[in-house]
Amino acid sequence: MNFPMRKVALVLAGVAGFSLILGGAGFFAWRWTLRDITEPRVAVPKNTDKKLTEATIAAKTKAVEDKIKSLAPRGLHIVIDTAMNRLWLKEDDKVIREAVVSCGSGAILPNPKGKDWVFDTPHGEYQIQVKKKKPMWVKPDWAFVEEGLPIPPKNSEDRYEAGVMGDYAMGIGNGFYLHGTMYTRMLGRNVTHGCVRIGDEDLKSLYASVPIGTKVYLY
Amino acid sequence: MLKNGFFIAALALVCLLAFQSPAGAASAFESQLLRTKFLESELALAQKTRFYLVFDLEKSEVHLKARGQTFRTWPILKFQQLGAPLPVEVLALQKTNLSADTFRVKIKPPDPNKSEEENEAERQREIKERMAKKAAADAKKEADDKKRTQTVPNFDALELPDMPSDFIMYFPKNVQVHITEAPAPKKDFKGKVSAWAKRTKEAYELYKKKSSIPPDQTLVNISLEEMDAKNLYWSIGESISVIFWAPLD
Numbered sequence: 001m002n003f004p005m006r007k008v009a010l011v012l013a014g015v016a017g018f019s020l021i022l023g024g025a026g027f028f029a030w031r032w033t034l035r036d037i038t039e040p041r042v043a044v045p046k047n048t049d050k051k052l053t054e055a056t057i058a059a060k061t062k063a064v065e066d067k068i069k070s071l072a073p074r075g076l077h078i079v080i081d082t083a084m085n086r087l088w089l090k091e092d093d094k095v096i097r098e099a100v101v102s103c104g105s106g107a108i109l110p111n112p113k114g115k116d117w118v119f120d121t122p123h124g125e126y127q128i129q130v131k132k133k134k135p136m137w138v139k140p141d142w143a144f145v146e147e148g149l150p151i152p153p154k155n156s157e158d159r160y161e162a163g164v165m166g167d168y169a170m171g172i173g174n175g176f177y178l179h180g181t182m183y184t185r186m187l188g189r190n191v192t193h194g195c196v197r198i199g200d201e202d203l204k205s206l207y208a209s210v211p212i213g214t215k216v217y218l219y
Numbered sequence: 220m221l222k223n224g225f226f227i228a229a230l231a232l233v234c235l236l237a238f239q240s241p242a243g244a245a246s247a248f249e250s251q252l253l254r255t256k257f258l259e260s261e262l263a264l265a266q267k268t269r270f271y272l273v274f275d276l277e278k279s280e281v282h283l284k285a286r287g288q289t290f291r292t293w294p295i296l297k298f299q300q301l302g303a304p305l306p307v308e309v310l311a312l313q314k315t316n317l318s319a320d321t322f323r324v325k326i327k328p329p330d331p332n333k334s335e336e337e338n339e340a341e342r343q344r345e346i347k348e349r350m351a352k353k354a355a356a357d358a359k360k361e362a363d364d365k366k367r368t369q370t371v372p373n374f375d376a377l378e379l380p381d382m383p384s385d386f387i388m389y390f391p392k393n394v395q396v397h398i399t400e401a402p403a404p405k406k407d408f409k410g411k412v413s414a415w416a417k418r419t420k421e422a423y424e425l426y427k428k429k430s431s432i433p434p435d436q437t438l439v440n441i442s443l444e445e446m447d448a449k450n451l452y453w454s455i456g457e458s459i460s461v462i463f464w465a466p467l468d
Binding site for chain 1: 252265269270322324326378379465
């Protein structure tokens with residue numbers, strides 16, 4: 001029996017051609033449907049200043065760009081990623097030291113007398129306001145509430161606890177500190193009440209490097 | 220011959236329509252004006268001490284910035300926009316559809332009427348219950364997620380993997396940004412077919428949505444890598460400001 005090779009080839013070519021046309025049509029239909037969805041569209045600005053020309057506006061753009069560049073962190077500064085629990089000491093764009101730290105746990109502690117405490121490390125630009133050697137922890141109200149203890153008066157001796165903040169502490173305001181820790185095993189995890197805990201060696205180096213006024217960027 | 224000519228002309232027309240730019244060409248002056256407007260908006264934010272986001276739709280990136288400097292960049296894997304054009308100005312986040320408080324651990328102080336052992340036992344029981352709930356939720360996830368939960372020690376913490384990777388941000392001027400995690404690419408044939416079917420369904424749904432959206436509303440869908448989406452949620456806080464940037468055509 002003679003195998004109809006020619007016929008089979010023709011059928012296969014027909015099927016391939018039909019699939020190609022169908023696929024192509026589908027692709028173009030897809031592009032057509034989504035053509036104005038996948039491209040960003042922004043509102044055209046209205047020009048309210050009729051004196052503006054292309055030259056003046058180009059100069060204005062350059063001036064604004066320069067002004068933004070001038071605001072960027074320069075010199076010695078600290079950057080802390082609170083999600084990754086990492087700290088970088090930087091001089092301009094150069095990283096001088098990188099450290100694994102512990103940031104806020106994000107936990108909520110109900111406050112029997114008012115707004116609940118939320119243990120987040122704050123985000124934003126701060127600066128080193130105070131530097132302390134052998135810092136004494138002055139326990140805030142939440143430390144007693146968390147332990148189920150009665151809150152002592154403001155100047156009570158019960159509020160002072162030595163050793164828990166390590167050898168050095170650097171305050172950035174609102175009661176938040178960069179300080180040492182006894183729980184080095186927890187470095188790299190979000191476990192603090194909002195402060196940034198740093199390992200001994202990194203803390204010592206950081207304390208020696210940064211003067212008061214050093215900017216701290218936390219995100 | 221005539222048939223071929225007609226076919227080629229029709230194909231050329233389809234190609235032209237398919238690849239044409241959706242907006243009309245803008246003048247150089249308008250483009251420059253928009254760039255200035257964007258930079259002025261950024262300057263207003265850079266002068267403050269807070270972080271802000273720039274959705275750079277020209278480069279397909281989200282930048283976390285402060286003082287004009289980029290601290291983190293997350294690549295946009297997929298972008299879709301429906302409705303009105305995006306305003307190029309500072310928009311302060313009004314809310315998200317998921318409050319961070321829903322993920323937070325609530326600390327229960329020890330009961331002074333119970334012994335230390337009883338309190339500790341209760342605390343450990345609560346941690347176990349919480350871990351069991353978390354493990355059950357994570358069981359649906361990928362194998363690496365499972366591995367992570369097995370190694371979590373027993374302490375109260377809200378960490379990056381606990382953040383959502385699918386959430387909506389609401390801004391003034393009726394702008395909504397839906398952040399999702401991009402699905403991992405499928406390698407097997409079945410997975411590819413299912414991904415294609417999903418994309419087709421999505422395109423159809425978008426097409427339907429396109430005609431029903433009010434003219435003053437802007438819906439933006441952005442897909443990021445899973446951890447990038449979680450990082451973004453971590454960074455936005457309660458009222459971060461954002462600016463969208465894309466050039467005029």
